[in-house]
Amino acid sequence: MPSFDIEESVGFKLAKAHQRLFSLLGELLKPYGITSKQFALLAFLWKQDDLSQTELSERAEIDRTTLSGMIDRLEKVGLVKRMPSPEDRRAYLVKLTQKGAALEEELTELALQVRKDLFSRFAQGEYEQLCVLLDKLRR
Structure with a gap:
């Protein structure tokens, strides 16, 4: 039977890298009262404002129930607001x-x-290469 070392698996390494990135960013965002995930939603809205909750859910790849709670919290701190859609009253x-x-x-x-x-320890071009490889994994 082949051995499996969890600490050498891509999934484990990606998860730990994600945790580190979000932890570092999260610490810097604490004074603003938002989390790293909420920052990501804001970043999508900075690219294009006035998105439907469905569009925002698809772009951020977050299920609509989770997204709804995130939007509630961003509304509570006064960073976003929900407006009725002029095209669809629902x-x-x-x-x-x-x-x-x-x-x-x-x-x-x-x-x-x-x-x-x-990424300061990365050689020139490695950040871009990592992004390309991660995009391949997402598809």
Whole structure:
């Protein structure tokens, strides 16, 4: 029977790398009252505001139930608001508030600093290569 070393498995290594990245970013986001996952939703809205909850769920690859709770928490801290969709009265659009939009530059800078710190040991081109390989795994 072939042996399996969990610590050498791709899944384990990806999970631990993800935990480290989100932990580092999460520490920097604490003063803003948001988590790394909530930051990701804001980043999708900074790319394109006024997304339906369904569109945001698909882009972020988060199930709609989980997304709904995340949006609730972002609404609570005043970073987004739900607006009725003009095209579909059963749907809501998620829109950045002025406060949420104003945080784009500051929070993006934090995320870029985490990236710089985390990947500082990579040789030139390795970050880009890693992104290509991760994209292959996602498909």
